[in-house]
Every structure is written in structure tokens, then in C-alpha cells.
Amino acid sequence: xxxxxxxxxxxxxxxxxxxxxxxxxxxxxxxxxxxxxxxxxxxxxxxxxxxxxxxxxxxxxxxxxxxxxxxxxxxxxxxxxxxxxxxxxxxxxxxxxxxxxxxxxxxxxxxxxxxxxxxxxxxxxxxxxxxxxxxxxxxxxxxxxxxxxxxxxxxxxxxxxxxxxxxxxxxxxxxxxxxxxxxxxxxxxxxxxxxxxxxxxxxxxxxxxxxxxxxxxxxxxxxxxxxxxxxxxxxxxxxxxxxxxxxxxxxxxxxxxxxxxxxxxxxxxxxxxxxxxxxxxxxxxxxxxxxxxxxxxxxxxxxxxxxxxxxxxxxxxxxxxxxxxxxxxxxxxxxxxxxxxxxxxxxxxxxxxxxxxxxxxxxxxxxxxxxxxxxxxxxxxxxxxxxxxxxxxxxxxxxxxxxxxxxx
Numbered sequence: 001x002x003x004x005x006x007x008x009x010x011x012x013x014x015x016x017x018x019x020x021x022x023x024x025x026x027x028x029x030x031x032x033x034x035x036x037x038x039x040x041x042x043x044x045x046x047x048x049x050x051x052x053x054x055x056x057x058x059x060x061x062x063x064x065x066x067x068x069x070x071x072x073x074x075x076x077x078x079x080x081x082x083x084x085x086x087x088x089x090x091x092x093x094x095x096x097x098x099x100x101x102x103x104x105x106x107x108x109x110x111x112x113x114x115x116x117x118x119x120x121x122x123x124x125x126x127x128x129x130x131x132x133x134x135x136x137x138x139x140x141x142x143x144x145x146x147x148x149x150x151x152x153x154x155x156x157x158x159x160x161x162x163x164x165x166x167x168x169x170x171x172x173x174x175x176x177x178x179x180x181x182x183x184x185x186x187x188x189x190x191x192x193x194x195x196x197x198x199x200x201x202x203x204x205x206x207x208x209x210x211x212x213x214x215x216x217x218x219x220x221x222x223x224x225x226x227x228x229x230x231x232x233x234x235x236x237x238x239x240x241x242x243x244x245x246x247x248x249x250x251x252x253x254x255x256x257x258x259x260x261x262x263x264x265x266x267x268x269x270x271x272x273x274x275x276x277x278x279x280x281x282x283x284x285x286x287x288x289x290x291x292x293x294x295x296x297x298x299x300x301x302x303x304x305x306x307x308x309x310x311x312x313x314x315x316x317x318x319x320x321x322x323x324x325x326x327x328x329x330x331x332x333x334x335x336x337x338x339x340x341x342x343x344x345x346x347x348x349x350x351x352x353x354x355x356x357x358x359x360x361x362x363x364x365x366x367x368x369x370x371x372x373x374x375x376x377x378x379x380x381x382x383x384x385x386x387x388x389x390x391x392x393x394x395x396x397x398x399x400x401x402x403x404x405x406x407x408x
Contacts, residue, residue: 030086032339034337034338039093040306041093041096042094042095043096072093075088075091076088076089096303098301099302099377102212102213102299102325103211103320104297104320105208105210105264106246107245107246108207108208108243109206109242110204111153111204111238111240111241112202112238113145113237114145114175115143115144115154115157115202116141116143116229117139117140117141120199120200123198125190125191126189126190133185138183143174143175144173147161147170154203162196169184170187170197175237202231205236206266208262208264208266208365209367210222211297212224212368212369212397213397215401219289222285224283224368224381224382224394225382226281226283226285227280235280235281236280238277240276240278241285242275243275243287244273244274246264246265246266247266248322248365249263250263253358256387256388256389258386259362259364259386260363261364261365262321262366263365275288276290283400284403298320302375304398305378307337307396311373312333315330316372317350317369317371317372319366319369319381321358328354329350330349330351330352331348332346332347333349333391334346343382343393345395345396346379347391347393348392361388361389361391362389364384366384367382367383369381379395380395380397381393
């Protein structure tokens with residue numbers, strides 16, 4: 001093969017690769033724009049034609065709907081360019097629903113299911129040698145649930161058991177990625193004469209967030225994203241928890257490279273408990289709300305919007321930065337109806353000058369702030385963009401309500 005032919009072959013390969021990349025990116029774009037499943041209003045009498053008109057993605061055509069359930073649910077096949085099978089959309093009719101929308105600041109306290117291992121560490125023994133007894137045995141992110149066959153729930157119980165060690169190996173049962181695993185660790189006597197296992201642990205977490213809604217049955221949803229451990233970055237497995245009244249003391253204004261935060265005060269008193277925390281999921285925290293609006297919590301009845309109703313353009317955000325829930329102007333910039341991370345389904349930008357002057361936009365602690373459009377709640381704020389504090393991600397209210405139904 002001469003030089004000219006080699007060059008031509010190289011150019012053809014590059015063009016083919018570019019075409020392949022374009023096709024993959026185009027497929028990903030359409031996949032995000034067309035949901036795998038949508039809900040429609042049973043009361044309004046929406047049908048397949050209404051669905052296709054709302055979605056109307058480029059290069060995609062819809063086939064005749066196929067009924068699959070007695071409640072009126074059906075499958076809507078769609079094809080690329082009218083010929084290439086793309087995906088089947090599951091359409092489920094549901095009753096119209098209203099929830100009590102909040103925006104009030106809340107305090108959060110959760111206890112883990114077992115004792116969370118943050119990391120393993122080194123111990124200097126009585127001979128001056130450095131040992132790491134738990135290395136490659138216990139992993140960061142493990143939950144210790146029993147000690148020599150005895151169940152443990154708190155760090156205090158674990159410390160008490162370790163204090164009674166005599167140098168013999170101990171058997172710990174750990175929960176790792178949902179699987180129960182027994183491990184054996186031989187303690188090391190440190191320079192003070194105490195036996196240690198060489199592990200760093202935690203059994204609780206707390207923070208500030210925003211209450212999104214309470215449904216007709218008293219079940220609430222908050223944050224719009226799960227609570228992960230700051231060290232392991234893993235979603236926390238929780239044993240129980242509670243919502244508390246919280247007071248904002250200061251606001252660290254967000255800026256480029258600095259997300260900012262609401263600094264609050266939580267008084268951990270039973271009289272200040274607002275509800276239970278029963279589940280911690282990637283789409284938020286959920287439980288039973290036990291207080292009323294008389295306790296300083298804003299609750300406003302509002303219909304929910306299905307995700308296909310959400311439009312780019314003007315919207316509002318409900319949040320409390322001065323002790324009172326107010327409605328601020330914002331804008332929906334981009335919508336992904338089928339994003340792989342459900343709590344990053346659309347991009348919102350704060351446009352209200354009052355809120356921008358106070359917070360710089362979206363700050364930590366505002367997660368869960370309800371987002372409204374056309375008189376309906378469409379979702380909640382979930383994340384802030386580190387490089388642009390005026391903007392962040394949001395989650396559809398549909399996705400949050402799915403977890404509420406599971407709790408119920």
C-alpha cells in the first residue's frame with residue numbers, strides 16, 4: 001500500500017469514526033428526550049395522540065398504541081426515521097393528584113443501620129511497630145452489624161465491646177453491598193496498653209435541607225436526592241431518623257467555584273420533631289409528617305404536573321432564606337425526560353434578583369425547594385453547579401412521589 005492509499009484509508013477511518021460518534025451521541029440525545037415510561041391524566045381523557053403531540057421528537061415516529069392492561073395502560077412503539085425500532089414507551093393513566101407544597105427549612109438527623117466504617121487506620125504497638133489489623137479485611141463503606149455474634153447498632157456499643165478485648169481475634173459481621181459477610185480481625189495493643197481494631201466509624205449524620213411536599217396521607221418527601229456519607233460518598237443505609245424544626249442563622253453566598261450554603265441551627269428536642277425519616281433513597285428522604293402548618297411549616301395545596309408537562313422557560317422556586325417561604329423567579333433551561341440520574345432531569349437557573357443578592361442562586365440547604373410552573377408543582381431543586389451558583393439540577397415531582405408510594 002503506497003503512501004497516498006494509506007492516507008486515504010486513514011481519512012476514511014476517521015470519517016467512519018466521526019460518523020459512529022455522531023450516531024451514538026444522537027441516539028443518547030433522543031433517548032434522554034423520549035422517556036421509557038410516562039403517566040397521563042385519567043380524568044382529562046388524554047390519549048395516544050395527545051402523548052405523541054407533546055413529545056414530538058425529531059426523526060422519531062410513533063406506531064399504533066397497543067393496550068396492555070385493564071386500567072387503560074398501553075405501549076406506544078416508536079421508530080427512527082419511520083423504519084428503525086427505537087423503544088417502547090409505557091403509558092400509564094393515573095388519577096389527578098394534589099399535594100401540600102412546602103419550601104420550609106428542616107433539620108435532619110439520621111442513624112445508620114449498623115456502624116458505618118469510614119476507613120481503616122494504622123496503630124503503633126507497644127514495640128513501636130506500625131500495624132493495620134483491619135486492612136484488606138474491613139472495607140470503607142462496610143456496616144458493622146454484630147460483634148462476636150452480638151448485634152450492635154451504635155458506635156457506643158462497638159466502643160464498649162472493643163474496650164473488653166483481650167488480644168484474641170474477634171468476629172465481626174459486616175453488611176457489604178447488601179450482603180452479610182463474617183470477617184475476623186486480630187486486635188493490636190497500642191502504646192497505652194489498649195487493644196484497637198484500627199477502624200474509623202460513624203453511626204449518625206445531621207444537616208439542613210428543605211421540605212418539598214406532604215401528601216394527603218401525611219407522607220412527605222424532601223431534598224430530592226439521597227444523603228450520602230461525606231467520607232465514603234455512599235448512600236447511607238439508615239435505621240431511623242427524624243425531621244426537626246430548624247432556624248437559618250447565616251447564608252454563605254454562592255459564587256463561581258463555591259456552591260455556598262445555608263448555615264442553620266437545629267434544637268434536638270422531642271418538642272421540635274416534625275416527623276420520622278423512614279427511607280433514604282437517591283431521590284430524597286421520606287417518612288411520616290407528624291406536625292401541621294401551625295408549627296411554622298408552610299403547606300400550600302397544589303396539583304402535580306406530569307413530567308411531559310414541564311416546559312423550558314419561566315418557573316418559580318419556593319424556599320426560605322430568612323425564616324419565611326417566598327416564591328422567586330427562575331427559568332427551566334433544559335429538560336431530559338429520560339436522564340439516567342433521575343435527580344438531574346432538568347436544569348434550572350435562578351433569575352430573581354432578590355434571591356441572587358442574598359444567596360448567589362442555588363446553595364446547599366436549598367435541596368428539596370419546590371419548583372412550580374403554570375400553577376402546578378413540577379419538581380424540586382437537587383444540586384447546584386459548582387462553576388455557576390445561579391444554576392442547578394432538578395428532579396421531576398413524579399419521581400419523588402414514586403418513593404412516597406413505596407413508603408406508604
